[in-house]
Amino acid sequence: MAVARGAGLSFCGASFGSECLSVDITAFDRVLDYDSESGLVRVEAGIRLAPLLEFLLRHGRTLTTVPGYGSITVGGCIAADVHGKNPARDGSFIRLVAGLSLFHPAHGVVEIAHDREAELFRATCGGFGLTGIIVQATLRTQALAATGVEISVSAVQDPASAGDLLVELSAAGDFAHAWLDFARPAHGFGRGHVTLGRLVAGGAYEPGALLPPGRGWGRVGALPVCLMNGWTLRAINAVYARRNGRAGVVRREDFAASMFPIHGNELYFRLFGRRGFHEYQALLPRTALPHYVERLRAATARLGACVTLGIAKLFDGQADLLRFDGEGVSLAIELRRDRNSPAFLALLDEALMEAGGRPNLIKDSRLPRRVFEATCPEADRFRAIRAAWDRPLVFRSELSERLGL
Amino acid sequence: MFGASAGVGRALARALAAAGHDLVLLARDGADVTAEAAHLRAMFAVAAEGCAVDAVPAAGLPAALAGILAGPPIDVLAFPLGLSDRGDDGVLAPERVAALVDANLTAVMVVTSLVLPEMLARGSGGVVGFGSVAAIRGRSSNVAYAAAKRGLESFFESLRHRTSGTGVRVQFYRLGYVATQMSFGMKLPFPAVSPEYVARRVVAGLGRDRGLVHVPGYWRAIGLALMAVPWRLYRRMKF
Numbered sequence: 170m171a172v173a174r175g176a177g178l179s180f181c182g183a184s185f186g187s188e189c190l191s192v193d194i195t196a197f198d199r200v201l202d203y204d205s206e207s208g209l210v211r212v213e214a215g216i217r218l219a220p221l222l223e224f225l226l227r228h229g230r231t232l233t234t235v236p237g238y239g240s241i242t243v244g245g246c247i248a249a250d251v252h253g254k255n256p257a258r259d260g261s262f263i264r265l266v267a268g269l270s271l272f273h274p275a276h277g278v279v280e281i282a283h284d285r286e287a288e289l290f291r292a293t294c295g296g297f298g299l300t301g302i303i304v305q306a307t308l309r310t311q312a313l314a315a316t317g318v319e320i321s322v323s324a325v326q327d328p329a330s331a332g333d334l335l336v337e338l339s340a341a342g343d344f345a346h347a348w349l350d351f352a353r354p355a356h357g358f359g360r361g362h363v364t365l366g367r368l369v370a371g372g373a374y375e376p377g378a379l380l381p382p383g384r385g386w387g388r389v390g391a392l393p394v395c396l397m398n399g400w401t402l403r404a405i406n407a408v409y410a411r412r413n414g415r416a417g418v419v420r421r422e423d424f425a426a427s428m429f430p431i432h433g434n435e436l437y438f439r440l441f442g443r444r445g446f447h448e449y450q451a452l453l454p455r456t457a458l459p460h461y462v463e464r465l466r467a468a469t470a471r472l473g474a475c476v477t478l479g480i481a482k483l484f485d486g487q488a489d490l491l492r493f494d495g496e497g498v499s500l501a502i503e504l505r506r507d508r509n510s511p512a513f514l515a516l517l518d519e520a521l522m523e524a525g526g527r528p529n530l531i532k533d534s535r536l537p538r539r540v541f542e543a544t545c546p547e548a549d550r551f552r553a554i555r556a557a558w559d560r561p562l563v564f565r566s567e568l569s570e571r572l573g574l
Numbered sequence: 575m576f577g578a579s580a581g582v583g584r585a586l587a588r589a590l591a592a593a594g595h596d597l598v599l600l601a602r603d604g605a606d607v608t609a610e611a612a613h614l615r616a617m618f619a620v621a622a623e624g625c626a627v628d629a630v631p632a633a634g635l636p637a638a639l640a641g642i643l644a645g646p647p648i649d650v651l652a653f654p655l656g657l658s659d660r661g662d663d664g665v666l667a668p669e670r671v672a673a674l675v676d677a678n679l680t681a682v683m684v685v686t687s688l689v690l691p692e693m694l695a696r697g698s699g700g701v702v703g704f705g706s707v708a709a710i711r712g713r714s715s716n717v718a719y720a721a722a723k724r725g726l727e728s729f730f731e732s733l734r735h736r737t738s739g740t741g742v743r744v745q746f747y748r749l750g751y752v753a754t755q756m757s758f759g760m761k762l763p764f765p766a767v768s769p770e771y772v773a774r775r776v777v778a779g780l781g782r783d784r785g786l787v788h789v790p791g792y793w794r795a796i797g798l799a800l801m802a803v804p805w806r807l808y809r810r811m812k813f
Contacts, residue, residue, distance in 0.1 A: 196580070199613035213609065224617055 172566040173302040175242030176217065179249060180448050181534040182567025183297045189565050192302060194244055200224055201305065208310045209267055214244030214303040219379045219429065226374065230310040233259040239381050239429045244303045249531040250295030250492045254344035254366070254427075257335070257483035261494050263294040265308045273301035274563060292554040295492035297531070299555055299564045299574060316424040317372025318344075320364060324416040325349075327359045328481055329459045332498040334363045335483040336455075343368045344427060349479035350410065351502060352402050354470035359462050361479065362414040366427055378425035386435035395442030397505045402477055405437070437477075446477065447510055449517055450493070450501035450529035452484055457524035458498055464520035465502070472513045475505035490551045493529040501532070511535070530568065541572045548574070575599055576629065576685060577655025579606040581754030582704065585769035586654050589777045591618035595650070598642055600627040629655060629681035630673045636688060643688055650700040650780065651689050653682045657719075658756055664717040671718045678722035683729055690733075690742070697741035702776060703730045705748045705786075710797045713813065727786065734785060745784040747776060750793040763813065764796075 174184035197215035219239030234253035268282035331347035344366030486494035578599035604626025611624035657677035693699030751766040
């Protein structure tokens, strides 16, 4: 049994498992071909997004879907079908994939695309490496007109109005998300601001700026103790809101900071200490959002959960196989991992099923199979594609075993 | 560049390309150097080509390299190659011993002999060799490998002597532990440096007249200490 491993940035066991050989593909990190006419770039799957974007920027091109951390590999972006700064407009990573080479010991290396082995292709993009090892990929790039970023911010009182505002604004921006403060269940729970970013002329871009910082907290392991608690959290949120949430003013932001906002802010993750944190991301129908948030508030109050981050984004795609896509608002939260978190997350699971939402499998290390079956109606279709292709099941991981894939 | 597909060779190829050098990459794995050459062309806008050449047997090299030698003159010849064998404990099968000596020593001498006349005639050029701290003192593992690498140190010393005053520059790096596939998964008594670090040092040293240089530098002290250990103690050391 084996599974490919890229940067190892997933929040769940997708690149390892018991009795399972992890195949590190990060040495396969090369740009094999770039066609300036078509804008297609052929890369090996182990290339990381930051150096690839550095390369594309020199040619005046970019990728429309870029997640928050530049160390992620292209193979990982495909296998987890990640989304970017404006999923309602740009969809998920599968839209960029013009074709890919997939290795399976029983089939050798096969070329697949939207119109070639379509089922297998759709199961591989967002298939968590369970159909084989993604070896190379051809990606569609887009002309990048400008590297200046103009940010405008609007305050919102609750997640539902954030969702409404995102519906109104998403089409007009290159980046669109809402930051929500879930620190205090009794006071202003879910208040925050909607951030809209536009690429405009006049931004200076320095080569190398997109690469993850070579030093700092990103290079340091977890702190031995957890420093994340109600006090530090409120302080962090206050600083964040003051720095980023000034409504009504249009401010300029650095291009690199907009693309990879986590670069340089890795200290945030270190504050959780060795016990770490959980992330829970749910894609919810907009009508179900207020009730879901109320359930979240009740659970937070009851179990004293330390919810450190809330990010909402608008989605406007179609649910398919295991991919995290559909119509609605995605709400991602992070919380300190402690004694009560299993109970807290179980409450969220119930709220998710009630709301008819969809979980993001790559961000949840413990999602029980029962919840998965109830929220991903196409699990069996995925199993059937995989059973026909990957026989006997060679590619496995902690994720595939837990979810019975 | 001989041995350009992995480890120090790959990092050095990228560092040289970043500095604007055109490259010919040679390695056993043709698919890999072809991909690497494509990457260098795309990433750094240099001319680069990859070519499958096996250093074993070394006697086949003149024929295998004829096409490349007929091409444009070579400014720098770099040999970041190394072949080790985990069964290399003094009782290795003859063909495996021959492979270790061919890849680590004979191939370097053969290729240098092919290129050196042109460099000498031109009065410029450089040869960069890569040895190993395994050559400091013989021990019960890496027997043939260490012997070949010590032979390589002798060859580069001779080469530096031979080219002294000719305009051809020779550099030799005795490498400590480097994080490559050769050391992957091994328990090491000292931390491994990255191939990129080695590559930066080598690029910075290009064109300089250098005898044996340790990378990382603290291996010089370890080497001196190892040499000073008396035999009665050394024979009992297990490492």
